[in-house]
Amino acid sequence: MRVQIGHNSFIRNEKLGIKLSPALNLDAIIEYNHFVEQATGAILIKNPLYEEFNILPAEVVIRYNEFYNNQGTFIVSIGLSPYNDAQKLLFTRNFLKHNRVRELFDNGDLRNVKLIPRSRVAAVVVVSSSNVQIFRNILNNLDSRYEIGSHLEDQSKVINCTYNWLGSAEEKIIFDRLFHRYA
Numbered sequence: 001m002r003v004q005i006g007h008n009s010f011i012r013n014e015k016l017g018i019k020l021s022p023a024l025n026l027d028a029i030i031e032y033n034h035f036v037e038q039a040t041g042a043i044l045i046k047n048p049l050y051e052e053f054n055i056l057p058a059e060v061v062i063r064y065n066e067f068y069n070n071q072g073t074f075i076v077s078i079g080l081s082p083y084n085d086a087q088k089l090l091f092t093r094n095f096l097k098h099n100r101v102r103e104l105f106d107n108g109d110l111r112n113v114k115l116i117p118r119s120r121v122a123a124v125v126v127v128s129s130s131n132v133q134i135f136r137n138i139l140n141n142l143d144s145r146y147e148i149g150s151h152l153e154d155q156s157k158v159i160n161c162t163y164n165w166l167g168s169a170e171e172k173i174i175f176d177r178l179f180h181r182y183a
Helices: 051-055 171-176
Strands: 002-006 009-011 018-020 026-031 034-036 043-046 058-063 066-068 074-079 087-092 095-097 123-127 132-135 138-140 148-150
Touching: 018 026, 043 058, 074 087, 123 132
Parallel strands: 002 026, 009 034, 018 043, 026 058, 034 066, 043 074, 058 087, 066 095, 074 123, 087 132, 095 138, 123 148
Antiparallel strands: none
């Protein structure tokens, strides 16, 4: 199945703008969309952990989208079947600015956080499989603790999130904006 979602404006919705679950047997492009003031996130692409899904192909490209002033526990949550080499997702050349991501238990004060997440973190971009690439995006969300967060189940898997702008050129600041702990 070929899916193209492009040139849309998703403004002030209470639910997700785009949800693909499961993302199987498809060739999809999501491009040139605007997500503004979404209440619970903008995009969710996730395959459940069923063994039958490990053999079905999927190719998804998410590019040239703009995400501004959204909120929720994530803005973009992307992941496919973790043990399938026939599934690929590329998240590239997107702008994610001024979004506010909070943990469900967060009171809004970043300095006095009582609970530290150990495996399921709230982040602007959440990645849950290693067949996802996050490449050349602009992420600048000062009201959010993490820009990119890992929801990997398998500690041996690697996430490729290279050449992204994370709001600073200083390594210490960038490192603190990534959540990289395992479950």
